[in-house]
Amino acid sequence: MLRLESVSYRYAGAERASLRDIDLRLEYGEVLGVVGASEAGKTTLCLVASGLAPRAIRGTLTGRLLIDGIDVAGQRMHELTALVGVCFQDPATQLSGVNATVFEEVAFGPMNLGLPVEEVVERTTDSLAALRIGHLSERDPARLSGGQMQLVAIGGLLAMRPAHLVLDEPTAQLDPAGTSLVADALARLASGGSSILIAEQKTDLLARICDRVVALDHGGLRLSGQSRAVLADPSLQALGVEEPSIVRLRRLASEAGEDPARLEEEAP
Amino acid sequence: MARSGQPISEAAPLSGRLPTFLGNPGPSAFHRLNPLTKLVLATVTAVAAVVLGGIVGPAVLLLIAVAIPAAGAGVLGRLLRTSLLLSLPIAISALLVNLFFFPGGRDVLFQIGPITATREGLVFALEILARILAISGGITLFYLTTSPQALVTDLERRGVSPRLAFVASASVQTVPAMVERASTIVAAQRARGLDTEGGVVRRLRGLVPIVAPVIMGSIAEVEERSMALEARGFTRPGRRTLLWAPADTPVQRLARWLLIFCLAGLIVARSAGVLGPLP
Ligand SMILES: Nc1ncnc2c1ncn2[C@@H]1O[C@H](COP(=O)(O)OP(=O)(O)O)[C@@H](O)[C@H]1O
Numbered sequence: 001m002l003r004l005e006s007v008s009y010r011y012a013g014a015e016r017a018s019l020r021d022i023d024l025r026l027e028y029g030e031v032l033g034v035v036g037a038s039e040a041g042k043t044t045l046c047l048v049a050s051g052l053a054p055r056a057i058r059g060t061l062t063g064r065l066l067i068d069g070i071d072v073a074g075q076r077m078h079e080l081t082a083l084v085g086v087c088f089q090d091p092a093t094q095l096s097g098v099n100a101t102v103f104e105e106v107a108f109g110p111m112n113l114g115l116p117v118e119e120v121v122e123r124t125t126d127s128l129a130a131l132r133i134g135h136l137s138e139r140d141p142a143r144l145s146g147g148q149m150q151l152v153a154i155g156g157l158l159a160m161r162p163a164h165l166v167l168d169e170p171t172a173q174l175d176p177a178g179t180s181l182v183a184d185a186l187a188r189l190a191s192g193g194s195s196i197l198i199a200e201q202k203t204d205l206l207a208r209i210c211d212r213v214v215a216l217d218h219g220g221l222r223l224s225g226q227s228r229a230v231l232a233d234p235s236l237q238a239l240g241v242e243e244p245s246i247v248r249l250r251r252l253a254s255e256a257g258e259d260p261a262r263l264e265e266e267a268p
Numbered sequence: 269m270a271r272s273g274q275p276i277s278e279a280a281p282l283s284g285r286l287p288t289f290l291g292n293p294g295p296s297a298f299h300r301l302n303p304l305t306k307l308v309l310a311t312v313t314a315v316a317a318v319v320l321g322g323i324v325g326p327a328v329l330l331l332i333a334v335a336i337p338a339a340g341a342g343v344l345g346r347l348l349r350t351s352l353l354l355s356l357p358i359a360i361s362a363l364l365v366n367l368f369f370f371p372g373g374r375d376v377l378f379q380i381g382p383i384t385a386t387r388e389g390l391v392f393a394l395e396i397l398a399r400i401l402a403i404s405g406g407i408t409l410f411y412l413t414t415s416p417q418a419l420v421t422d423l424e425r426r427g428v429s430p431r432l433a434f435v436a437s438a439s440v441q442t443v444p445a446m447v448e449r450a451s452t453i454v455a456a457q458r459a460r461g462l463d464t465e466g467g468v469v470r471r472l473r474g475l476v477p478i479v480a481p482v483i484m485g486s487i488a489e490v491e492e493r494s495m496a497l498e499a500r501g502f503t504r505p506g507r508r509t510l511l512w513a514p515a516d517t518p519v520q521r522l523a524r525w526l527l528i529f530c531l532a533g534l535i536v537a538r539s540a541g542v543l544g545p546l547p
């Protein structure tokens with residue numbers, strides 16, 4: 001279980017805190033969505049939850065990040081990789097840039113950990129299979145489509161076998177085809193019991209995979225609850241978050257005097 | 269030293285369970301040479317061309333250490349194009365300056381108005397040209413036949429810090445990305461009416477809104493990249509696992525030492541005055 005306890009974060013040199021008094025928990029096997037307008041603090045939340053802030057990006061953290069009940073404040077970044085893995089929105093900057101094949105790109109993390117060759121190969125093969133990108137093994141990572149690149153980045157993350165995944169808008173830079181490629185893979189991971197914290201603007205994706213959703217606004221938590229309830233909350237739009245299409249359909253139906261329950265029968 | 273005490277000449281890959289496509293050794297025998305061998309060859313060629321001076325020395329080096337291997341590797345055409353592009357600006361300015369303004373030039377070739385072209389100037393310019401071509405040819409041959417990954421892996425196996433090897437290779441590979449970003453920004457700024465054509469001053473002024481986003485973009489990108497690397501355990505101290513390493517052979521190791529030895533001998537001979545200047 002990953003837990004943020006009264007966490008605030010202020011970037012070095014910033015006047016205001018970018019996260020304020022956040023309490024959040026991600027249980028094992030749970031998928032937690034984070035929504036919010038741009039600049040609301042989603043990326044900062046991901047940086048803090050993954051331990052990168054303040055380890056790799058300077059700033060002041062107050063409150064605690066607990067993983068399995070243990071405060072990880074004293075741990076170095078490479079020690080956290082088995083506990084939590086993190087992926088960002090730009091697939092091109094996730095890839096190391098020195099690996100000639102997708103296989104080696106995915107193997108990069110386990111290689112960094114100094115694991116035995118057999119284990120590196122096993123983890124790499126497993127995570128390629130989990131994302132169904134084994135057929136890309138021999139390809140040059142720099143010459144993939146955006147969606148494929150993002151899957152390779154997530155594959156590199158899975159190969160570290162982290163207990164929790166933190167994904168910051170993994171489909172933000174992707175075209176519709178790339179988005180559905182990544183969304184399908186995430187849905188499979190989610191139903192396979194992974195613990196995922198995912199910040200995302202595309203609420204349709206969240207409606208599909210999340211158990212719970214929280215909404216951020218100006219660095220603070222505004223809404224928190226079951227995915228269905230939060231994504232249908234009327235105050236969501238005021239927070240700059242687009243409602244999922246099923247919610248919009250339902251709303252439009254009832255505004256038109258139709259019975260929204262009839263939509264439900266045909267909804268996927 | 270090699271992994272777990274194995275000899276460095278042991279052929280890649282290191283384990284039978286690895287996919288066979290790893291460490292693709294390249295299409296020709298020259299491509300398949302160990303990266304360090306090619307690096308030593310390029311360096312020795314460049315330094316020897318400078319030490320020898322004249323025209324004959326660098327020309328012979330250019331033929332033996334650059335042109336013939338390049339032809340064997342099937343990259344002669346690309347090599348010519350790249351190294352000419354690399355050396356053309358320096359070559360032209362060296363030619364012009366020396367041809368017309370060589371101090372003490374007596375033997376007049378021809379005159380254009382007040383300036384005279386001298387034979388001594390021409391010879392000197394050709395000498396510089398020969399050196400530049402040998403240097404840029406050697407470097408280009410290395411670049412065209414060696415994958416950065418092979419170089420990094422090989423250096424790492426020999427005990428160079430992986431962070432160091434990696435950063436060097438990654439920054440070389442950032443250059444094309446920066447050029448690409450610059451051209452996107454130029455196109456975008458132009459679409460918004462920015463002047464990147466016209467007089468020098470106007471063009472220079474036009475550069476500011478292009479250079480700033482390129483640099484800022486690169487800084488943000490470098491930050492993101494380094495975070496992604498940290499998240500993948502790259503900053504962990506200690507040895508990384510290598511899946512394969514470019515093959516090396518005792519013959520190549522001997523050849524490298526011979527090359528270095530010859531270069532050292534050449535330098536000593538020249539500075540002791542044993543070997544006079546070649547034409
Ligand atoms: N490196 C940084 N330094 C200072 N302030 C930052 C930095 N990154 C983000 N911020 C600020 O923190 C706030 C939250 O940003 P962010 O977490 O990126 O939001 P989101 O991901 O929801 O768009 C914004 O006001 C932003 O300007």
Ligand SMILES: [Mg+2]
Nearest residue numbers: 042043044169
């Ligand atoms: Mg963000």
